[in-house]
Amino acid sequence: MEYRKLSDADLVDFSKNVETQLLAHTVEGLDNALADDLAATLTPLNTPYETTIESGVQTRALKQSTTAEKQALREDVLARLGKVRNYLVAAESPKTAYEICGFTYPGDRTTIIANDPGDLVAVGTSNGVNQISFNGNNKPSAVTYEIWRMHGDTAPWGIIATTRRQAYTDTPVTPGQYYAYKVRAVAATNQSNFSNVAVVYGAS
Structure with a gap:
């Protein structure tokens, strides 16, 4: 899944799932200590990010300060999810590790074949x-x-x-x-x- 293109609400769910899988030590290729450390980077962000989204849904008109806060949280969440995925790549984790978190497995990308001119x-x-x-x-x-x-x-x-x-x-x-x-x-x-x-x- 291309998590960077998700809506705010879907991105929160995605991030919370990654956090859950890391804490449960179900992500193959990452040792438990590293998984805990990565989960700890997401934990303090997911709740306030979700709160700003719910506030926006309720009011239907976000104030500029709330919008800026939500955008900052989104960028922070994306950066930390990117860090998790980079660790999966570095650890040469199997496809199941990507799937359980929801990340796109690198091997699934379409290979471009160069045709003869x-x-x-x-x-x-x-x-x-x-x-x-x-x-x-x-x-x-x-x-x-x-x-x-x-x-x-x-x-x-x-x-x-x-x-x-x-x-x-x-x-x-x-x-x-x-x-x-x-x-x-x-x-x-x-x-x-x-x-x-x-x-x-x-x-x-």
């Missing part, structure tokens, strides 16, 4: 500029594209830039010389195959 085209101009464009085949901003270039038909390939756009301007280049380009997509945990190779000799 294609249709790479390169065009040279007489003023020392090569323009390349391609079809990324990935959702916008989901991956980064590596631009690779070979200058001369016997030179080694090398990466010259990274971009999230499906186009790149290579400058300065020498008009009339051999340039080859290829592109691949890179995600957080994987990378695609290279695209087709596009060659430009430039305009003389």
